[in-house]
Amino acid sequence: MGYIMELRRFVGSRPLIMAGAAVMVRDGEGRLLLQRRADTGDWGTIGGAMEPGESFEETAARELYEEAGLRAASFKFVALLSGRDMYYRYPNGDEVYNALAVFEAEGVTGEPVVNDHEGLELAWFHPNRPIPELHPMAERILRKAGYVTERS
Numbered sequence: 001m002g003y004i005m006e007l008r009r010f011v012g013s014r015p016l017i018m019a020g021a022a023v024m025v026r027d028g029e030g031r032l033l034l035q036r037r038a039d040t041g042d043w044g045t046i047g048g049a050m051e052p053g054e055s056f057e058e059t060a061a062r063e064l065y066e067e068a069g070l071r072a073a074s075f076k077f078v079a080l081l082s083g084r085d086m087y088y089r090y091p092n093g094d095e096v097y098n099a100l101a102v103f104e105a106e107g108v109t110g111e112p113v114v115n116d117h118e119g120l121e122l123a124w125f126h127p128n129r130p131i132p133e134l135h136p137m138a139e140r141i142l143r144k145a146g147y148v149t150e151r152s
Contacts, residue, residue: 015095021060022047035119056101073107
């Protein structure tokens with residue numbers, strides 16, 4: 001059981017400040033790898049919550065492998081996102097205020113494959129073209145980190 005799930009046993013659905021990482025993976029055409037989320041069915045970024053003792057980079061590496069079966073030689077820091085607009089309420093009612101480090105994966109190896117229960121599929125999207133069924137939080141992350149400039 002992960003750290004956040006353990007906390008939820010004590011605090012229920014009340015808002016938590018959740019530190020985490022989002023990982024941007026680009027292919028040779030500049031497309032971004034997104035995952036179809038199992039909880040909402042729409043497209044989201046790869047990433048998740050930090051576990052105790054992890055650095056943001058270690059969180060990024062773990063989440064990249066857990067959600068997409070990929071490894072990266074390094075992670076380039078892109079942005080730190082926090083504040084009221086990083087609030088999210090999960091479909092189960094759990095509330096969080098995300099403090100999120102956004103990284104771009106460099107030297108990526110492996111083939112993208114759904115590697116856990118959080119995703120249904122993975123696909124490549126051009127960030128300058130509309131992304132159908134883009135999760136609102138993913139849109140916020142992509143916009144605030146400078147990956148998209150108009151509504152996808």
